Amino acid sequence: MAYQGFAQEYLGMPAVTRAYTTACVLTTAAVQLEFITPFQLYFNPDLIFRKFQIWRLITNFLFFGPLGFSFFFNMIFLYRYCRMLEEGSFRGRTADFVFMFLFGGFLMTLFGLFASLFFLGQAFTIMLVYVWSRRNPYIRMNFFGLLNFQAPFLPWVLMGFSLLLGNSIIIDLLGIAVGHIYYFLEDVFPNQPGGKKLLLTPSFLKMVFDTPEEDPNYNPLPEDRPEHQPRD
Secondary structure, X not given: OHHXXXXXXXXXXXXXXXXXXXXXXXXXHHHXXXXXXXHHOOOOHHHHHHOOOOOHHHHOOOOOOOOOHHHHHHHHHHHHHHHHHHHOOOOOOHHHHHHHHHHHHHHHHHHHOOOOOOOOXXXXXXXXXXXXXXXXXXXXXXXXXXXXXXXXXXXXXXXXXXXXXXXOOHHHHHHHHHHHHHHHHHHHHXXXXXXXXXXXXXXXXHHHHOOOOOOOOOOOXXXXXXXXXXXX
């Protein structure tokens, strides 16, 4: 029964959230089982462009460290806010959601070229949290029963928590910065006087990820109706 419940919950996850969280968990499991090492995954521009180890552009977003508190903490936030975005403001807009992934990953990779950052998954999670928090500004949050605040403060609370744990906040700041750039270009600038939508999802992504909506007023020709189709 527990397995069936888990399988049902897993299959009920929206497609992008399921794919990304699964890839993160499987990557961490592969490292724990010593099938691969973090040295094969981390972001290294030299190895990417000179040795053509292109996979590092993706794998550095999939590894969140060894199993432990930090890993589970990141997975919970990744799953929760990725799913809420996909089922909320991106509902029925899978291609736009994938484009946000590509846009955010591209900006973080550009920054990674000039900074010594090896894994960008945590920054990506903060980006998702930031976009969700700005699109849900009136939701009240509670952090471990200690702090009560409104949603837009959540990324900053998480950054403060990282600081208390002795971690570098560069990754958090990067996630916040990229999240703000996306939010500004997508939600703020188009609504300003003289503004326009600059982030346009490529048509090929829409063809792949978005199923065309059926016109409720469409009336097929008699020969196209099911009852007129030839049967075997």
